[in-house]
Amino acid sequence: NAGVTQTPKFRVLKTGQSMTLLCAQDMNHEYMYWYRQDPGMGLRLIHYSVGEGTTAKGEVPDGYNVSRLKKQNFLLGLESAAPSQTSVYFCASRPIYSGPGYGEKLFFGSGTQLSVL
Amino acid sequence: DAKTTQPPSMDCAEGRAANLPCNHSTISGNEYVYWYRQIHSQGPQYIIHGLKNNETNEMASLIITEDRKSSTLILPHATLRDTAVYYCIGSSGGGADGLTFGKGTHLIIQP
Numbered sequence: 001n002a003g004v005t006q007t008p009k010f011r012v013l014k015t016g017q018s019m020t021l022l023c024a025q026d027m028n029h030e031y032m033y034w035y036r037q038d039p040g041m042g043l044r045l046i047h048y049s050v051g052e053g054t055t056a057k058g059e060v061p062d063g064y065n066v067s068r069l070k071k072q073n074f075l076l077g078l079e080s081a082a083p084s085q086t087s088v089y090f091c092a093s094r095p096i097y098s099g100p101g102y103g104e105k106l107f108f109g110s111g112t113q114l115s116v117l
Numbered sequence: 118d119a120k121t122t123q124p125p126s127m128d129c130a131e132g133r134a135a136n137l138p139c140n141h142s143t144i145s146g147n148e149y150v151y152w153y154r155q156i157h158s159q160g161p162q163y164i165i166h167g168l169k170n171n172e173t174n175e176m177a178s179l180i181i182t183e184d185r186k187s188s189t190l191i192l193p194h195a196t197l198r199d200t201a202v203y204y205c206i207g208s209s210g211g212g213a214d215g216l217t218f219g220k221g222t223h224l225i226i227q228p
Contacts, residue, residue, distance in 0.1 A: 004160075031213060031215075033215045035215075035218075040220070041220065042204070042217075042218035042219045042220050042221065043161070043218040044218075045214065045215050045217075048213065048214060048215055050213045056213075056214070058214065058215070088158075090160050090161070092160070092161075092215070100168070104149070104151055104166070104206075104208050104212075104216055105163045105166070106153075106161070106163065106215070106216065107163075108160030108161050108162070109160050110159055110160055111158070111159070111160055
């Protein structure tokens with residue numbers, strides 16, 4: 001049981017290049033999330049999904065697209081990378097319900113360090 | 118999510134109890150208090166949550182004041198591996214749009 005796996009772990013892009021970050025979870029969770037974290041800051045929600053085939057915008061969605069074609073995978077795409085997208089990206093997942101208050105028990109991946117030059 | 122206030126940093130000696138405070142004076146009746154921690158360069162890790170009763174698990178204890186305006190996370194015997202950023206979050210516990218993580222408290226365990 002690997003939990004939440006993110007690939008790649010590190011990536012360097014040039015301005016204008018595109019790339020896709022992959023998040024995979026093996027816990028059969030319905031909900032999945034993409035966050036970004038800038039130095040000295042908390043995490044900010046980019047997009048999320050409440051199930052296969054669904055996506056929704058979070059706090060900072062501009063410049064990103066997502067897809068949830070399979071329940072276990074949540075992809076984050078950058079169509080035209082910008083230096084402002086240099087950040088650490090975290091994926092998280094959780095089940096719909098697993099007890100009182102446990103609705104916000106998120107399981108996080110180890111992150112992807114992205115640099116855009 | 119309820120607004121929470123935490124000190125930006127704290128020190129604690131190894132082996133002692135680490136007590137991390139959190140103020141959440143605007144928390145509503147149906148909102149839980151969640152604690153997560155983030156060890157350097159890793160993803161956040163869930164620690165514990167509570168509504169109004171004190172809670173304990175294998176990682177920590179959570180003490181919530183009777184008026185629910187503040188809480189304290191207690192790490193009973195802190196080790197160097199407990200050095201991390203600790204986040205206190207107020208949430209109803211059922212929303213689909215995730216949690217809002219602030220800047221948290223950077224806890225440094227001193228040898």
